[in-house]
Amino acid sequence: MDYVKKGAWSPDEDQKLVDYIMKYRIWNWSHMPKFAGLSRTGKSCRLRWINYLRPDLKKGPFSIEEVEIVIRMYQSLGNRWSAIAKELPGRTDNEIKNFYHTHLKKHLGTKVEVKPKSRKKAKQIEMSTQKKPLITNCPNIQSLDFTNSSSSSSYITFDENYDFLETSNQHNDVTSIVNQVDDENIVILESNPDDTTSSSSSVDLHIKDFMDVSVDSSNVVDFWLELYMAADNLKI
DNA sequence: AACCGTTCCAACCGCAAACGG
DNA sequence: CCCGTTTGCGGTTGGAACGGT
Numbered sequence: 536m537d538y539v540k541k542g543a544w545s546p547d548e549d550q551k552l553v554d555y556i557m558k559y560r561i562w563n564w565s566h567m568p569k570f571a572g573l574s575r576t577g578k579s580c581r582l583r584w585i586n587y588l589r590p591d592l593k594k595g596p597f598s599i600e601e602v603e604i605v606i607r608m609y610q611s612l613g614n615r616w617s618a619i620a621k622e623l624p625g626r627t628d629n630e631i632k633n634f635y636h637t638h639l640k641k642h643l644g645t646k647v648e649v650k651p652k653s654r655k656k657a658k659q660i661e662m663s664t665q666k667k668p669l670i671t672n673c674p675n676i677q678s679l680d681f682t683n684s685s686s687s688s689s690y691i692t693f694d695e696n697y698d699f700l701e702t703s704n705q706h707n708d709v710t711s712i713v714n715q716v717d718d719e720n721i722v723i724l725e726s727n728p729d730d731t732t733s734s735s736s737s738v739d740l741h742i743k744d745f746m747d748v749s750v751d752s753s754n755v756v757d758f759w760l761e762l763y764m765a766a767d768n769l770k771i
Numbered sequence: 772a773a774c775c776g777t778t779c780c781a782a783c784c785g786c787a788a789a790c791g792g
Numbered sequence: 793c794c795c796g797t798t799t800g801c802g803g804t805t806g807g808a809a810c811g812g813t
Binding site for chain 3: 563565629632
Protein backbone atom coordinates (compact mmCIF):
# COMPACT_ATOMS: atom_id res chain seq x y z
CA MET A 536 0.00 0.00 0.00
CA ASP A 537 1.48 3.30 -1.08
CA TYR A 538 1.88 6.10 1.36
CA VAL A 539 -1.06 8.49 1.27
CA LYS A 540 -0.63 11.99 2.60
CA LYS A 541 -3.35 13.51 4.77
CA GLY A 542 -3.97 16.86 6.36
CA ALA A 543 -3.36 20.36 5.12
CA TRP A 544 -2.26 20.88 1.54
CA SER A 545 1.10 22.52 0.85
CA PRO A 546 1.49 25.26 -1.78
CA ASP A 547 3.56 22.77 -3.80
CA GLU A 548 0.77 20.20 -3.81
CA ASP A 549 -1.74 22.88 -4.76
CA GLN A 550 0.44 23.89 -7.67
CA LYS A 551 0.79 20.30 -8.86
CA LEU A 552 -2.95 19.79 -8.78
CA VAL A 553 -3.74 23.04 -10.55
CA ASP A 554 -1.07 22.49 -13.18
CA TYR A 555 -2.27 18.98 -13.87
CA ILE A 556 -5.94 19.90 -14.17
CA MET A 557 -5.18 22.90 -16.36
CA LYS A 558 -3.17 20.70 -18.68
CA TYR A 559 -5.19 17.48 -18.74
CA ARG A 560 -8.59 18.47 -17.33
CA ILE A 561 -10.41 16.27 -14.85
CA TRP A 562 -10.75 12.79 -16.26
CA ASN A 563 -10.73 10.42 -13.30
CA TRP A 564 -10.26 11.58 -9.73
CA SER A 565 -9.11 8.25 -8.35
CA HIS A 566 -6.42 7.67 -10.98
CA MET A 567 -5.30 11.22 -11.50
CA PRO A 568 -3.21 11.81 -8.30
CA LYS A 569 -0.35 9.51 -9.28
CA PHE A 570 -0.09 11.09 -12.74
CA ALA A 571 -0.07 14.51 -11.10
CA GLY A 572 2.70 13.43 -8.76
CA LEU A 573 0.53 13.64 -5.67
CA SER A 574 0.46 11.20 -2.75
CA ARG A 575 -3.18 11.92 -2.13
CA THR A 576 -6.41 10.06 -2.61
CA GLY A 577 -8.60 11.11 -5.49
CA LYS A 578 -11.16 12.08 -2.96
CA SER A 579 -8.78 14.49 -1.28
CA CYS A 580 -7.78 16.00 -4.64
CA ARG A 581 -11.36 16.45 -5.68
CA LEU A 582 -12.23 18.17 -2.41
CA ARG A 583 -9.23 20.47 -2.61
CA TRP A 584 -10.06 21.48 -6.17
CA ILE A 585 -13.80 21.93 -5.63
CA ASN A 586 -13.54 23.81 -2.36
CA TYR A 587 -10.36 25.79 -2.73
CA LEU A 588 -8.45 25.74 -6.01
CA ARG A 589 -11.16 26.12 -8.65
CA PRO A 590 -10.59 29.43 -10.43
CA ASP A 591 -14.27 30.37 -10.41
CA LEU A 592 -14.56 30.39 -6.64
CA LYS A 593 -15.69 33.54 -4.94
CA LYS A 594 -13.51 34.42 -1.97
CA GLY A 595 -14.23 36.68 0.93
CA PRO A 596 -17.19 37.19 3.22
CA PHE A 597 -20.76 36.54 2.20
CA SER A 598 -22.71 39.55 0.96
CA ILE A 599 -26.08 40.43 2.41
CA GLU A 600 -27.71 39.16 -0.76
CA GLU A 601 -25.93 35.83 -0.42
CA VAL A 602 -26.93 35.52 3.24
CA GLU A 603 -30.49 36.24 2.25
CA ILE A 604 -30.43 33.44 -0.29
CA VAL A 605 -28.90 31.00 2.18
CA ILE A 606 -31.59 31.79 4.74
CA ARG A 607 -34.42 31.47 2.26
CA MET A 608 -33.07 28.27 0.78
CA TYR A 609 -32.34 26.76 4.19
CA GLN A 610 -35.87 27.52 5.30
CA SER A 611 -37.30 25.72 2.31
CA LEU A 612 -34.74 22.95 1.76
CA GLY A 613 -33.08 22.39 5.12
CA ASN A 614 -29.58 20.95 5.15
CA ARG A 615 -29.37 20.35 1.40
CA TRP A 616 -26.14 22.28 1.10
CA SER A 617 -25.32 21.32 -2.46
CA ALA A 618 -28.76 22.43 -3.62
CA ILE A 619 -28.31 25.72 -1.80
CA ALA A 620 -24.85 26.14 -3.33
CA LYS A 621 -26.37 25.96 -6.82
CA GLU A 622 -28.08 29.28 -6.09
CA LEU A 623 -24.80 30.88 -5.09
CA PRO A 624 -22.30 30.84 -7.94
CA GLY A 625 -18.73 30.69 -6.66
CA ARG A 626 -19.70 29.34 -3.25
CA THR A 627 -19.30 25.70 -2.31
CA ASP A 628 -21.58 23.47 -0.32
CA ASN A 629 -18.84 23.14 2.29
CA GLU A 630 -18.48 26.89 2.60
CA ILE A 631 -22.21 27.38 2.98
CA LYS A 632 -22.40 24.59 5.54
CA ASN A 633 -19.58 26.20 7.52
CA PHE A 634 -21.20 29.60 7.24
CA TYR A 635 -24.46 28.18 8.50
CA HIS A 636 -22.86 26.48 11.49
CA THR A 637 -20.84 29.49 12.52
CA HIS A 638 -23.21 32.36 11.75
CA LEU A 639 -26.77 31.27 11.11
CA LYS A 640 -27.49 28.37 13.43
CA LYS A 641 -28.10 30.56 16.43
CA HIS A 642 -30.60 32.66 14.48
CA LEU A 643 -32.40 30.00 12.52
CA GLY A 644 -32.32 27.19 15.02
CA THR A 645 -32.30 23.63 13.80
CA LYS A 646 -34.68 22.99 11.01
CA VAL A 647 -36.29 19.62 10.65
CA GLU A 648 -33.84 18.07 8.28
CA VAL A 649 -34.92 16.88 4.91
CA LYS A 650 -33.73 13.36 4.55
CA PRO A 651 -35.63 11.83 1.67
CA LYS A 652 -35.05 8.20 0.81
CA SER A 653 -33.42 9.07 -2.48
CA ARG A 654 -31.89 12.05 -4.23
CA LYS A 655 -34.50 11.77 -6.96
CA LYS A 656 -37.17 12.29 -4.33
CA ALA A 657 -35.20 15.20 -2.93
CA LYS A 658 -35.11 16.80 -6.37
CA GLN A 659 -38.88 16.45 -6.64
CA ILE A 660 -39.30 18.19 -3.32
CA GLU A 661 -36.92 20.90 -4.46
CA MET A 662 -38.82 21.46 -7.70
CA SER A 663 -42.13 21.69 -5.90
CA THR A 664 -40.87 24.16 -3.34
CA GLN A 665 -41.94 27.67 -4.13
CA LYS A 666 -39.60 30.47 -3.36
CA LYS A 667 -40.94 32.66 -0.64
CA PRO A 668 -40.93 36.33 -1.48
CA LEU A 669 -38.32 38.20 0.42
CA ILE A 670 -39.61 40.32 3.21
CA THR A 671 -36.72 42.69 3.20
CA ASN A 672 -34.77 44.25 0.46
CA CYS A 673 -31.19 45.18 1.10
CA PRO A 674 -29.89 47.07 -1.92
CA ASN A 675 -26.46 47.49 -0.52
CA ILE A 676 -24.48 46.76 2.57
CA GLN A 677 -24.46 50.33 3.78
CA SER A 678 -28.17 50.58 4.34
CA LEU A 679 -30.99 48.23 5.05
CA ASP A 680 -34.14 49.11 3.22
CA PHE A 681 -37.48 47.99 4.57
CA THR A 682 -39.53 50.24 2.30
CA ASN A 683 -40.81 47.40 0.18
CA SER A 684 -42.24 45.53 3.08
CA SER A 685 -43.77 48.07 5.34
CA SER A 686 -45.73 51.26 5.12
CA SER A 687 -43.15 52.93 7.25
CA SER A 688 -39.50 52.80 6.41
CA SER A 689 -36.38 52.08 8.35
CA TYR A 690 -32.77 52.59 7.56
CA ILE A 691 -29.84 51.69 9.70
CA THR A 692 -26.46 52.95 8.73
CA PHE A 693 -23.16 51.33 9.38
CA ASP A 694 -19.60 52.37 8.97
CA GLU A 695 -17.29 51.03 6.32
CA ASN A 696 -16.32 48.14 8.56
CA TYR A 697 -19.97 47.14 8.81
CA ASP A 698 -19.97 48.06 12.47
CA PHE A 699 -22.79 50.07 13.86
CA LEU A 700 -22.36 53.77 13.87
CA GLU A 701 -22.32 55.19 17.33
CA THR A 702 -24.36 58.12 16.33
CA SER A 703 -24.94 61.26 18.22
CA ASN A 704 -28.48 62.51 18.28
CA GLN A 705 -27.90 64.65 15.29
CA HIS A 706 -31.10 63.65 13.55
CA ASN A 707 -33.57 64.99 16.03
CA ASP A 708 -36.27 65.16 13.43
CA VAL A 709 -36.38 61.43 13.23
CA THR A 710 -36.94 59.10 16.12
CA SER A 711 -37.16 55.41 16.44
CA ILE A 712 -39.65 53.12 17.99
CA VAL A 713 -38.23 50.01 19.44
CA ASN A 714 -40.49 47.12 20.10
CA GLN A 715 -39.09 44.18 21.89
CA VAL A 716 -41.18 41.12 21.54
CA ASP A 717 -41.38 39.11 24.73
CA ASP A 718 -38.67 36.54 25.18
CA GLU A 719 -37.83 36.52 21.52
CA ASN A 720 -34.91 38.91 21.47
CA ILE A 721 -36.52 40.60 18.53
CA VAL A 722 -36.30 44.26 17.70
CA ILE A 723 -38.40 46.01 15.12
CA LEU A 724 -37.26 49.42 14.03
CA GLU A 725 -39.54 51.95 12.48
CA SER A 726 -39.45 55.57 11.67
CA ASN A 727 -41.71 57.73 13.76
CA PRO A 728 -45.11 57.94 12.07
CA ASP A 729 -45.64 61.36 13.64
CA ASP A 730 -42.66 62.69 11.86
CA THR A 731 -44.03 64.65 8.97
CA THR A 732 -40.96 66.77 8.41
CA SER A 733 -38.89 63.98 7.09
CA SER A 734 -39.21 63.01 3.51
CA SER A 735 -36.02 61.16 4.11
CA SER A 736 -36.51 57.73 5.54
CA SER A 737 -33.07 57.66 7.00
CA VAL A 738 -32.88 56.89 10.67
CA ASP A 739 -29.65 56.92 12.53
CA LEU A 740 -30.01 54.92 15.66
CA HIS A 741 -28.00 54.91 18.79
CA ILE A 742 -28.04 51.18 18.55
CA LYS A 743 -25.67 50.35 21.31
CA ASP A 744 -28.07 51.88 23.81
CA PHE A 745 -30.40 48.97 23.40
CA MET A 746 -28.07 46.35 22.04
CA ASP A 747 -27.71 44.70 25.41
CA VAL A 748 -31.37 44.04 25.84
CA SER A 749 -32.14 43.02 22.32
CA VAL A 750 -29.28 41.89 20.15
CA ASP A 751 -25.91 40.56 21.06
CA SER A 752 -24.48 40.80 17.60
CA SER A 753 -21.78 43.20 16.61
CA ASN A 754 -21.79 43.27 12.86
CA VAL A 755 -24.24 44.13 10.17
CA VAL A 756 -24.84 40.60 8.97
CA ASP A 757 -25.71 39.27 12.40
CA PHE A 758 -27.87 42.24 13.23
CA TRP A 759 -29.60 42.15 9.91
CA LEU A 760 -30.34 38.50 10.47
CA GLU A 761 -32.07 39.39 13.71
CA LEU A 762 -34.18 41.91 11.87
CA TYR A 763 -34.87 39.52 9.06
CA MET A 764 -36.06 36.82 11.40
CA ALA A 765 -38.15 39.28 13.34
CA ALA A 766 -39.82 40.55 10.19
CA ASP A 767 -40.40 37.01 9.03
CA ASN A 768 -41.92 35.89 12.30
CA LEU A 769 -44.23 38.87 12.54
CA LYS A 770 -45.22 38.84 8.85
CA ILE A 771 -44.56 42.51 8.37
C1' DA B 772 4.72 36.31 27.88
C1' DA B 773 2.04 32.36 28.91
C1' DC B 774 -1.98 30.11 29.32
C1' DC B 775 -6.69 28.90 28.29
C1' DG B 776 -11.19 28.87 26.19
C1' DT B 777 -13.64 29.89 21.91
C1' DT B 778 -14.35 30.42 17.04
C1' DC B 779 -13.85 29.13 12.50
C1' DC B 780 -12.84 26.48 8.53
C1' DA B 781 -10.19 23.03 5.78
C1' DA B 782 -10.29 18.47 5.31
C1' DC B 783 -11.57 14.08 6.86
C1' DC B 784 -14.94 10.05 7.08
C1' DG B 785 -18.86 7.13 6.07
C1' DC B 786 -22.45 6.40 3.24
C1' DA B 787 -25.41 6.78 -0.83
C1' DA B 788 -26.01 7.71 -5.65
C1' DA B 789 -24.43 7.32 -10.20
C1' DC B 790 -21.98 5.06 -13.62
C1' DG B 791 -20.36 1.41 -16.57
C1' DG B 792 -19.18 -3.23 -17.92
C1' DC C 793 -30.32 -6.83 -13.13
C1' DC C 794 -25.90 -7.31 -10.70
C1' DC C 795 -21.70 -5.75 -9.01
C1' DG C 796 -17.48 -3.19 -8.66
C1' DT C 797 -15.81 1.47 -9.09
C1' DT C 798 -16.17 6.40 -9.02
C1' DT C 799 -18.38 10.57 -7.62
C1' DG C 800 -21.02 13.44 -4.57
C1' DC C 801 -23.05 14.70 -0.17
C1' DG C 802 -23.51 15.92 4.66
C1' DG C 803 -21.74 15.32 9.41
C1' DT C 804 -17.83 15.81 12.09
C1' DT C 805 -13.40 17.23 13.79
C1' DG C 806 -8.33 18.79 14.30
C1' DG C 807 -5.92 22.54 14.71
C1' DA C 808 -4.80 27.38 13.59
C1' DA C 809 -6.12 31.86 14.83
C1' DC C 810 -8.06 34.83 17.95
C1' DG C 811 -9.41 37.09 22.28
C1' DG C 812 -9.39 37.44 27.13
C1' DT C 813 -7.02 37.05 31.55
